[in-house]
Amino acid sequence: MRKTERRARKAALEAAIEQQRLDLLVEARRWQSAARSLEVGWQAMQRYRLPAIGGSALLLWWSLRHPAAAKRIAKRGLFTWVTARRLQQLRRVLPLP
Numbered sequence: 001m002r003k004t005e006r007r008a009r010k011a012a013l014e015a016a017i018e019q020q021r022l023d024l025l026v027e028a029r030r031w032q033s034a035a036r037s038l039e040v041g042w043q044a045m046q047r048y049r050l051p052a053i054g055g056s057a058l059l060l061w062w063s064l065r066h067p068a069a070a071k072r073i074a075k076r077g078l079f080t081w082v083t084a085r086r087l088q089q090l091r092r093v094l095p096l097p
Contacts, residue, residue, distance in 0.1 A: 063070035
């Protein structure tokens with residue numbers, strides 16, 4: 001009697017483990033499909049990493065050599081960004097045709 005109970009318990013545990021493995025495979029596939037767009041974006045960023053580092057180094061070098069011009073451009077850029085955001089918010093409140 002004891003041996004049959006152990007065999008039954010072992011079979012039940014093996015079935016539970018097999019079901020957990022199947023659930024894990026299904027969830028892994030769902031995770032991969034959900035993260036696919038993020039992965040593609042990350043790969044694109046990695047492709048342009050070196051040019052971005054080089055461009056930012058050149059921009060830093062230029063801004064150190066011309067601090068007044070860099071400050072003026074930064075102020076204009078900030079003004080443009082804030083204005084664009086406010087116009088966007090205004091378009092949401094007052095929908096224009």
